[in-house]
Amino acid sequence: MAITSAVITSIITFAILHLFIEPRKEKxxxxxxxLKNLYAPLYTMTLAKLVDIPSDRRMEDIRFCIKIESGYLSTEEYIQFIMKNSRYASSELLLEVHKLVEKLAYKRNKLNPFxxxxxxxxxxxxxxxxxxxxQLKKQMNEKYDEDELNTGTPSLLKEIAMSME
Known part of the structure; x- marks a missing residue:
């Protein structure tokens, strides 16, 4: 009887570990x-590219833009970083990167002379x-910016815009 209860306890423990705890750990x-390989560096790179814009163009109709060629981080390096780490990217992010590549090709080929x-x-x-x-920071119970999560507007740019008023 004691062996049976020990076996049952072992089976239940094994099932709990492999059905509940291990999948949570894997997620x-x-x-x-x-976060470590894509989104944290990408967030920082994105803010750096946006802040590189002259202040008179920063919050124009709350539109974000990046300079095609900037000094220390070219747009190609930005795109290559995302593509190199694409296994961590959402399909939405990959679609937006594709749109960026199309915009760059359009500009470089001077399809619009104006x-x-x-x-x-x-x-x-x-x-x-x-x-x-x-969202990743929130899911990991780390400190995150609720306003940034809801609006997608970097707080840093809001602070810069307010300091210019």
Whole structure:
């Protein structure tokens, strides 16, 4: 009888571990990898590219844009970073990166002779990166910005805009 209860206890413990605890640990590990390998660096890179814009263009109709060629982080390096870590990216993020590549090709091939701006608008890409970064932080019970999660607008840019008033 004691052996039977020990076997049953072992089976139940094994089932609980493999059906409940291990999948939770695996989800947490995957979230940590996504945050560490893609979203945390990408969030920082995105803010750096946005802040690189002249202040008179920053919050124009709350549109985000990046300079095609900036000094320390080119747009190609930005895209390559995302593609190199694409296994961690959402399908929405990959779609927005594809749209960015199309916009860059359009500008570089001068398909619109009236568009001489060195900037590319990246509203949806920026808001998606900001929201997904904060969503991951929230899921991992880390400190996150509720306003950024809801709006997709980086708090840093709001602070800069308010300081310029």
């Amino acid at each position: 947490k590990r995957k979230r940590e990898e996504k 568009d001489v701006s060195p900037y590319v608008y990246v509203d949806d890409l920026t808001m998606l990166v900001v929201k997904e970064y904060n």
